Amino acid sequence: MGVYSKPVLFAVLSAAVILVGTVVTVFIPMLMPSTQPVSDYVKPYTAVELEGRDLYIREGCNNCHTQTVRPLRTEVLRYGEYSKPEEFAYDRPFLWGSRRTGPDLNRVGGKYPDSWHYKHMQSPQGMFEKSNMPPYGWLAEARLDTRYTRKKISILGYGYSPDEVSAQIEAYKAKVTDAAYESKQSRDEVTPEELRGELTEMDAIIAYMQKLGRDVKNLEAER
Template sequence: MKHDNIERNLGILLVLTMLAISAGGLVEIVPLFFIKETVEKVEGVRPYSPLELRGRDIYVREGCYLCHSQMIRPFRDEALRYGHYSLAAESKYDHPFQWGSKRTGPDLARVGGKYSNDWQTQHLNAPRSLVPQSVMPNYPWLLKTDLDYSDIELRMKALRTTGVPYSLTQAEYDRNVKEFGEDVAKSLHIPDAEKNLVAQAQLGNYDTDPGKLSEMDALVSYLQVLGTMVDFKKYDDDYFVKFR
């Protein structure tokens, strides 16, 4: 009888509905304020180096995310084709993340190291020379265009405000040494960004032209790091192992 009265009285029903929603919301939301991090820490994940970061910006600029996703779902067919499913921690330093919404081309979450620098450069320059059935457009200007990295420090400072642990002070640098190791910490130090960017490009020779620092260098360096930060042998669980 009381239940019938509540349903017939719009005012009472509205108030009780709001109370129920509020109680449920509090139960779901309040605990999050007491959790230091909602993303589980995974060993190996680090922020991008200056060259990789510049390459990521070019990746976004060219709209690569419109045809390629970077999110392997925990399904049998995904695991068989691409490898271990994507971990949330892999995207913790991505602003914005590159999960994508469709796949005209393959998922790129594990593309790092799968092909050589030569292959990546040729594929970006003229895709059908390597994959005849590809519908990917040519990107010849990446080889011809000198990489502009004059604002790399500003880009890193902007990401620093979002929580990406690029360092400006000695204390922040020491924190990164403890968190990521000295070699990685050096690459995350903003005052040395330009020097580190050039050094990585020269060492990696990503565009196969040692005498030129091009946009191709940056983009290939970014592609070659995707999926390589985490040793997935440590994170193979029963769910993934049974798909092998």
């Protein structure tokens, strides 16, 4: 009975059968630029934001937080403008998530001041008694590792020169360690004394939080 007594032919036929749907729904869209459009208003992550994003990945934040606002009335009311494909052009990997134990974060940038995030990361339960988010105080106790930042930026093709990467890191460090930093008090409360003059992992993940949805909000403000 033909193919049912020829295992190699059977395997080839199976491969062909599974590849039809794969080619049509995955490979062909990948070759169409319209699947992942690129727009000028969406800016790549800065060096510190990217390091923050990698910490978001390391801690598995995507297991509880989504980053896609769906075009539904109550969702737009709760989070803001729904997510557009061009916003994700620089996202490798994507971080849309699949489960909302915590709220969506795609529009969290600019929603709260840095001080809010420092306090909340340190003790979510201190801010919201009924929250079940793990506390992330340890992020403030670790110096941000920037040894690979230049290599990461070059792999991702964000187009910054090595000097620009260093300048971005120094600029952000200068911002959060400045005596006039508006969230200085909260930052000092969570950061051990010896790291207050350094960039910590907490600083970076908060920089990333503030980037999420910022370009869309800037575009809205311009209009």
